[in-house]
Amino acid sequence: MSPLIDLANPGRPIHVGVILLGGVTEMLDVGPVDLLSAISSSLMKHMPDEIIPPEFKNQAIDFDFHWVSESGKTPSLLSSNLSVIPTDSFKTCPPLDIVIMGAVAVDEPSAAEKAFMLKSFADCSAFITVCEGMQAPLKAGIFDGKTATAPRFRLETLRNIAPSTNWVDQRWVNDGKLWSSGALLNGMELMSAFIQQTWPSGEGSLVREMMNKAQWPSRDQFYRDVAQ
Numbered sequence: 097m098s099p100l101i102d103l104a105n106p107g108r109p110i111h112v113g114v115i116l117l118g119g120v121t122e123m124l125d126v127g128p129v130d131l132l133s134a135i136s137s138s139l140m141k142h143m144p145d146e147i148i149p150p151e152f153k154n155q156a157i158d159f160d161f162h163w164v165s166e167s168g169k170t171p172s173l174l175s176s177n178l179s180v181i182p183t184d185s186f187k188t189c190p191p192l193d194i195v196i197m198g199a200v201a202v203d204e205p206s207a208a209e210k211a212f213m214l215k216s217f218a219d220c221s222a223f224i225t226v227c228e229g230m231q232a233p234l235k236a237g238i239f240d241g242k243t244a245t246a247p248r249f250r251l252e253t254l255r256n257i258a259p260s261t262n263w264v265d266q267r268w269v270n271d272g273k274l275w276s277s278g279a280l281l282n283g284m285e286l287m288s289a290f291i292q293q294t295w296p297s298g299e300g301s302l303v304r305e306m307m308n309k310a311q312w313p314s315r316d317q318f319y320r321d322v323a324q
Contacts (some may be wrong), residue, residue: 100221100273101193103294109158115173115190115216115230116182117166117200123174125132125198125226126279128287132159132194134306148305155302157295164189166208186212191219197210197305199228199280210236217273222290224275226283234258244276245269267317281313288312 114126133139140148140156158313161183165172168185179314184190186208195216205213214235217223225233233239243262246254255263268277268286270293277286288307297303306312315321 100219103193103221106158106193107176109160111160111162111190111310112194112196113162113164113189113216114183114196114198115213116163117202117205119202120164120173120175121199122199122227122229122280123176123178124227125283126196127183128224128226128283129161129196131284131287131312132157133161134310135302140302147309148302149298150294151307152302155296160190162189162192164192164212166206166212173223182236185293192216193219193221194224195220197223197229197233198261198283202232203236205232213238221246222272222275222294224277224283224286224290225284226277227280230276234261235308238274242274243269243271244274245278246276260269263321267315267319269317284313285315285317288314289317 098245101110112129112132114129135155135157137157140153143153163180163182164184164186166186168182168188172180173179191212213233220282227247230239230244234282239258241260241263243264243265245264245268248265251263251265268275268289275286275290277283291303295303
């Protein structure tokens with residue numbers, strides 16, 4: 097296992113990986129990866145100065161984005177009849193610094209998928225699950241002893257079938273390197289919170305500029321804005 101990277105001061109490109117299992121992955125579950133792209137050097141170099149002034153562009157972060165499946169060859173299926181050609185296999189993928197997993201219609205991950213999730217959790221500085229994207233890592237044992245969340249309608253069932261996890265009713269929650277969210281659109285709110293906690297986000301920062309220009313979503317973490 098390589099030493100965990102300091103995401104705020106990485107000293108090298110940060111490896112971001114979307115892990116794609118066999119089955120169909122919810123497109124909006126893995127969509128939050130695009131908020132990282134929004135503050136990336138690869139995007140900023142194409143942005144006109146009149147939209148993003150140079151003082152913000154200079155704060156952009158170097159990310160390497162990886163779409164990872166077991167074979168690394170066969171297109172992975174996403175919802176709405178979309179497919180993704182993986183950039184990496186489990187064998188060729190470098191250690192990931194940030195991992196994102198979305199819901200996938202698979203009853204049981206394969207032994208290779210479980211092993212890769214466990215390796216990625218050990219290597220990374222942030223392991224992010226969105227909506228039912230917690231199911232496969234839960235079956236791999238990653239949620240044992242952790243505080244986590246999931247879609248609200250699933251929480252009582254999960255408390256019964258996975259009592260070693262402290263399931264809380266929140267839009268998103270962070271426990272160490274593990275970040276989990278409620279339903280699929282809560283993944284955007286999770287990623288916004290993760291970015292704000294990881295990199296400078298006050299006035300004059302690229303993060304704040306993109307939050308304002310792109311109107312990143314930000315609802316109450318504890319559902320206090322909805323009827324109970």
